[in-house]
Amino acid sequence: MKNIVTFFLVITFQFGFATEIDSLDLNPFLKLPQFSNSLLEDCDACGCSASGGSMGFASMLNTNFIGIRYFNQSYKSTDGLYSNxxxxxxxFNTLQLWARIPVVKRVQISALIPYHFHNRETNSGTQNISGLGDITVLGMYQxxxxxxxxxxxxxxLQAGAGLKIPVGKFDATNNGSVNPSYQVGTGxxxxxxxxxxxxxRQKLGLNTxxxxxxxxxxxxxxQFGNQFNYAGTFFYLLKRDAYSIVPQLGFAGELYESNYQLGQKVRNTSGDIFLGKIGFEVGKDKLSLGANVMLPIAQNLTGGNVEANYRWSLNFNYSL
Incomplete structure (x- = not known):
């Protein structure tokens, strides 16, 4: 995993410091660089309190916007007690109200308000949980x-900080399950x-x-374990009459530290995952539509007892 991160950083900075003159004819939506649909998942390994599901905090097309987004994450789990x-x-399903709003010069605030409705199979039937999730607010400074x-x-280059507010319900009875992240909130x-x-450069870009x-x-x-995320997304601007289309291709990685209960480390709760992703956004006037799919390339979640199948999302935004 360290080699992957190192390669990603080397490519980014080698590409970044070339010296030609830019001729990009920007779409009105692309006046500022945006977060790709790729990162800032504050979900703990799976769906608990997921705000982004590694799908991102903002749009490639909309500088400032308000919108609605649906995303789905599919996993499978086993107790691993026997070989069979x-x-x-x-x-894990989330319907989310999200927005990115300018506050003062160089500062923008992103906000995510999710509603979760999850389901999973058990040896006694299907289990369902639903409810308002944790609210996330993130401020970025250019x-x-x-x-x-x-x-x-x-x-x-932008940097910032944010806060996740524990609005969603945390059910302690799920702590002992194979996947303790089966929650609507972390508490x-x-x-x-x-x-x-x-x-x-011109119509081609890289977002890291x-x-x-x-x-x-x-x-x-x-206490859920701290989490480190990284991502890179190549994007290309296409114009067709009144429409703007931005296809995207990239990767994302997540590293999870161990959870703790009563101050003691919970075994088999750390892990990592590396995913490839592909998506697009299409916009006309103030409206845009986006879709994104992510597939795992390598993973080791909860000691191998949880495996990710895929993630996907749809979003519809109105530019402010």
Whole structure:
């Protein structure tokens, strides 16, 4: 995994510091670099309190917007007690109100308000849970951006911090299950640190992201492990009459530290996953529609007792 991150960083900075003059004819939606649909999942390994499901905090097309998004995450799990222990399907569904709004010059605020409805198979039948999830607020400050007429490459660097508010219900009875992330909320106040670097040359661009989530103990004395995320997304701007289309191709990775209960480490709760992703966004006037699919390339979740199948999302936004 370290080799993958190193390769990603080397490619990013080699591409970033070339010296030609930019001729990009920007779409009105693309006046500022955006978060790709790729990162900042504050879900704990699967669907509990998922705000982004590694699908991102903002749109490639909309600089500032309000919208609605649906995303689905499919997993399977087993208790692993025997070599022939059965595997059960788990589905994490989220309907989310999301927005990105300018506050002052160089500062933007993103907000996510999710509603979760999850289901999973058990040896006694299907289990369903639903409810309002944890609300996430993230502020980003633009540290640097090149001028369009001064270089062939446009660079942008942003950094920021955020907060996850424990609105969603945390059910302590799920702690002992194979997948303790089967929740609609963590019950804890969590803190986010994020950085984004974007480079564009003409119609081709690369969006790279790093994110770290610091998680705290909830009032049930349970603490989900801290989480590190990284991602890279190549995108290309196509114009067809009044429409703008942005196909996207990239990857995302997530690393989870161990959970703690009553101050003691919970075994088989750490892990990592590396995913490939493909998607697109299409926009006309102030409206845009986006779709995204992510498939696992390599993974090791909860000691191999949980496996990700796929993730996908749809979103519909109105530009402010």
């Amino acid at each position: 222990s059965p595997w059960y399907n788990e589905n 540290l640097y951006q090149t001028h369009k007429d001064s270089t062939l490459f446009i660079h942008s 804890s106040w969590d803190y986010l640190l994020a950085a984004e670097y974007v480079i564009r 992201l790093l994110n770290y989530v610091i998680k705290t103990e909830n009032d049930k004395y349970y």
